[in-house]
Amino acid sequence: MTMSFTSPEALAEPPVHRFTHGGRVGELLPIVLTNTVLKLLTLGIYQFWATAIVRRYLWGRTSFDGDPLEWTGTGAELFKGLLAVVFLILLPLGVINGAAQYLVHHGRPILGGGIGIAVTVTYASLLPIGIYRARRYRLSRTNWRGIRGTQEGAAWKYALLWWKWGIIVPFSLFLTVPLRDIALQRYKLAHTVFGDRPVQCTAKAGDLYPRFLVCWLLAAVAVVLLVVVAMPQVAGTVRTPRHVAAFGLLIVLFFVGIPLLFSAYQAELIRQLAAATTWSQLSFRVSITAWQLVRLTIPNFFIIALSLGLALPFAQLRKARLAARCVAVLGDQDFAAVAQNQAQRPSIGEGLVTIFDGVDI
C-alpha cells in the first residue's frame, strides 16, 4: 500500500521576489534643471530628449533580481513619432475635414457630413490607438538582462473595444464600468510579451462587482442629493444662505468625495488584475491600498500642476517607488530559458502621447 504525501515544497509558500527602486530626488534634480534650461533655449523641442533622459534614469534605478531595467529609446525617436503623427495623420485629417466642410456648403451635405463624421470618429480614436502603440514602443525599448518586450494585438482592435465600451458605459448608468475596465486591461495585458513569453491574464469582472456596487450606490446617492439641492438653486426659487452653504458643501464633497470613493475601486482593480496575471512561471501580487493610491495621485496632481509640468519627473519617481514597494513577484523562473523577443521593433516613438507623458498607459 502506498501513501501519497503532499511534498513539503508544494506546501511551502512560493518564493517572493521584489523590484527595488533606488531613484533619489537629489539625483533627479540636476537632470530636471538641465532639461528645463534646454527646453527653454530650444522653444520646447528638447522636450523629447528630456523625456528620454528622465526615462533612462528612472528605468536604470529600477532593479529586479539584482539587474536594472534599461531604457533604450532615444529623444530622436520620440521627436520623429510626433512629426509622423502631425504630418501623416493630423494634417491630412484636417485637409479632409476642410473638404467635407466645403462639400456641406456646396450642395453635397450628406456626403460632406458623412466624411465629417468619419473624420471626427478617427480623431477620437487617436487616443486609444496612441495609447496602444505607445505601450508597444515602451515595451520594445525596455530591456532587462538584454531582453525586451513587445505589445502584440492590434491598436485598431483595442480602439474598437474602447469605442464599444465608451458607448455602453453611459447607457448602462455606469454599471458596466468593471466590465469595461477588465475588457480593456485584459486586452492589453494578454497581448503583452516579454522575451519570448506572453503574459496571461484571467481577471474577471464578476469579482470586482461587490466593491464596485458599494461605490456606485454611494455615488448615486450623492448625485441624487446634489440634484435635489441644486434644482431650486438653478431654478432660482430658493436662495437662503443656508441653502447656498449646503450647495457649496455638496459640490466640494462631490468633486473630492467621488474620486476618493472610486480610488477604493481602482485599488481593487489593480490588485485583482495583478493576482490574475502570470508570465511564464511567475505570478504577481500588488498589495496597493486605496489610501496609498490617494497619497500617490493627489500630491502628484499638485506637483505637476503647480510646477507647470516641469516637476513631472518627480511625480513619476514617486509612482515608480510606490510600484516597487507594492509589486511582489512569486515563483521561480529559469531565465536561461527565456529567449529574446523577435518582434519587429517600431522605429519611431509614441507620437502625441509623449507630450502627455503623465498619461497612464
Added chain:
Amino acid sequence: LTGEASFTNGRTAERFIVEVRTPDQGLEIRDRQDGLMLARWAYPDIRPVVSSAPARPRSKRLRLTCRTDPDARLTLADAELIDRLRQRVPALAKRRRRLPRLWAWAAGVVGVVLGAWLLYEALDWAPRPLARLMPRSWEVALGSGMAQPLATSLGGVCQTPAGRAALDTLLNRLTANQPLPFPPTVEVVKAPQINAFALPGGRIILLNGLLKEAHSADEVAFVLAHELSHVALRHVAEQVIRRVGLAWAVLAVTGEPTGLAAGTVAGLLRMSYSREAESEADAMAVHLLQDADISLSGMDDFVRRMEQRESHAGALPPFLSDHPATANRVPPPVLQPFARPALPDEAWHALRTICD
C-alpha cells in the same frame, strides 16, 4: 590579468558570471565555471551604456555593449579592470571635462532667462505678420462660429427696427471711405456690463450696459470706433494666433498634461500684450471720429468717467487690466469746427432703448 563581471548575451535572459581578459586582439568574455568563450569584442566597437545618473560612489559599475552585438551587456564592478579598459577602449577614453559647478549654474540661469525672453519676444512680434497672412475667409468662418453662441450666452441679441436703423447709421458714418478687411457688423447684446468687443471676421458686440452708461451718442461712437479699429488693424486674428501660439508654447515647454496652471500664466501674459493693441486702437479711433466729423469730446468724457469709476471701485493695476491706464487714453486736443452729433436725438433714444 582577469577580472570578474556579469554578462548577458542578448539572446536569452541568462546571467553569466564571467571572467574578462584584455588581450590585444579584443576583450574576451569567458564563462567563469567552464571557461567557455561567450564573446570577443574588438575594442573600437565597445560602447558604454549611457546612463542618466552619475554612478554612485559605492557601486562603481560600468555597463558596456558592443556595436556588433547591441543586445549584449557586460557589467563590471572591478575598479582595476575598469581602469584598464579605459586605456584600451577609445569610446571610454574621452572623458568629458565638466564645467566648474558655478559656471554651469550661471549658464543655466542665463539660459532660462534668455529662453523665456526669446519666447516672449517671438510671441510678441510673430502674430502680427502671421495675422496679415491669415486668409480672410478663415477669420470670417471663425467669427461666424463664435458670435451666435456668445451672444446667446450673454443674454441674446436686442433688436428693434428703430434701434437697428440708428446702429446702422452710426456704423455707416464711421466706416464711410475707410478701408476695412471685412464688412463689419454690429450687434447689441442684453448684458448689464459696460463693455464691447470685436470678434474675428469684423463682428462687433456692444453690451447693453454700455449704452445705458453712455451720456451721448458721441460716447458710443467712440467705443464703436475703437472696436472698428481693432478690426481694421486685424488685432483679432493677431490675438487668436497669439493665444494658440502661447498655449502651444506653454504646453511644449512644460509638457504638462493638465494645462491648469499653464492657463493662468498664459492669461497674464496675454493681457500685457493686448494693452499695446488697445493704445493703437485708441489712436486709430481718433482718426475715424475725426474723418466722420464726430466730436472727440465724447471720447474724452467717456474715458474720464471710466477712470473715476475705476478709482472708486479700486481698479486693478495697469499690468493686470487689459486696457491702458486711463490717463494715457485721453484724446489729443483737436479743433473740430465741422463736428456734428453722432446721431440725431430721436435715433440716439431709439438706440438706447433697443433692449427695453
